[in-house]
Amino acid sequence: MLLNDNGETLLNLLQTYAERGFNLNRLVLELSAEYVINHIEEYKHLLAYMQTLGIRLAIDDAGKQNGNLERLAMIKPNILKVDTSFLEEDALPHLYQDVHHLLSMFSRKIGATLLFKGISTFQQLNYAWRNGGRYYQGDYLEKELPEFISANSCKEKIKKDFHHFLTFEQKKMKAQLDLTESINNQLNKTLKKINTEDHYDKTILTVANDCDAITFRVYICNQSGYQLSSNAEKNSDGEWKLHYEGRQKNWSWRPYFFENIVRMNIEKKGILSDLYTDIERDERIRTYSSPIAEGVFIFIDIPYDFLYEQEGLL
Numbered sequence: 001m002l003l004n005d006n007g008e009t010l011l012n013l014l015q016t017y018a019e020r021g022f023n024l025n026r027l028v029l030e031l032s033a034e035y036v037i038n039h040i041e042e043y044k045h046l047l048a049y050m051q052t053l054g055i056r057l058a059i060d061d062a063g064k065q066n067g068n069l070e071r072l073a074m075i076k077p078n079i080l081k082v083d084t085s086f087l088e089e090d091a092l093p094h095l096y097q098d099v100h101h102l103l104s105m106f107s108r109k110i111g112a113t114l115l116f117k118g119i120s121t122f123q124q125l126n127y128a129w130r131n132g133g134r135y136y137q138g139d140y141l142e143k144e145l146p147e148f149i150s151a152n153s154c155k156e157k158i159k160k161d162f163h164h165f166l167t168f169e170q171k172k173m174k175a176q177l178d179l180t181e182s183i184n185n186q187l188n189k190t191l192k193k194i195n196t197e198d199h200y201d202k203t204i205l206t207v208a209n210d211c212d213a214i215t216f217r218v219y220i221c222n223q224s225g226y227q228l229s230s231n232a233e234k235n236s237d238g239e240w241k242l243h244y245e246g247r248q249k250n251w252s253w254r255p256y257f258f259e260n261i262v263r264m265n266i267e268k269k270g271i272l273s274d275l276y277t278d279i280e281r282d283e284r285i286r287t288y289s290s291p292i293a294e295g296v297f298i299f300i301d302i303p304y305d306f307l308y309e310q311e312g313l314l
Contacts, residue, residue, distance in 0.1 A: 271288070
């Protein structure tokens with residue numbers, strides 16, 4: 001209908017319903033992401049006009065058209081729909097999670113709301129909740145019916161499940177804070193043994209040995225992101241070796257690098273990163289970072305194996 005006459009037939013039909021008392025604010029026009037991306041130039045003005053009438057615009061399968069989020073932003077959709085059916089019962093692929101985290105940030109920036117559809121399990125609802133979902137659809141909540149359901153049909157189920165999610169996330173946050181505090185304490189003890197005139201490589205080896213149980217790589221950078229030390233890395237025999245090629249690499253390109261530097265400068269203590277994939281090891285890790293001198297910061301990479309063994313760190 002949109003393709004045939006630039007939406008005129010649809011708009012006339014909607015106007016007829018509006019004159020009979022239908023509130024256009026209750027109407028959501030759903031289009032596929034692929035359709036919008038392919039016809040954005042033709043219909044961006046029409047879609048913008050429809051939104052001025054109160055009609056909300058939903059984009060289905062958002063995120064599947066990789067690399068085209070900027071084109072979706074041109075029409076400022078109200079709702080972005082994400083399909084959770086790719087998730088298996090007990091598997092939450094972290095690559096999808098990274099994409100949906102990006103989609104969550106994108107929706108926030110353009111003023112859109114995330115809707116997760118295809119929710120058929122508790123795990124999928126949890127995934128949607130953790131990735132910024134505001135609206136949820138799927139058989140886990142309510143079976144498809146030919147008539148409208150009660151507004152409170154899923155209220156108790158949602159309250160119970162969300163309480164479970166909140167409790168679990170609180171435990172995870174406590175586990176991360178406990179690990180941060182533990183490393184803070186160990187690092188403070190270690191730094192007292194180190195001479196301020198020691199070479200940075202000697203410092204990282206001392207820290208690496210004292211933190212041997214929780215790390216596989218230690219290095220030092222300045223606040224501009226330049227690496228001042230080598231990499232202290234644990235080899236397959238459990239011995240610490242220096243890798244000199246790390247010196248003078250710049251890590252300022254990493255997301256949140258400068259934000260974390262500012263935080264550490266203000267708070268004067270170490271912080272723990274979120275989970276991310278280490279390029280060299282191709283595994284999920286966290287990094288603890290802390291100021292050790294004016295404009296100098298130590299980074300302690302924590303391997304997946306350690307995180308997996310501790311409750312709440314994955």
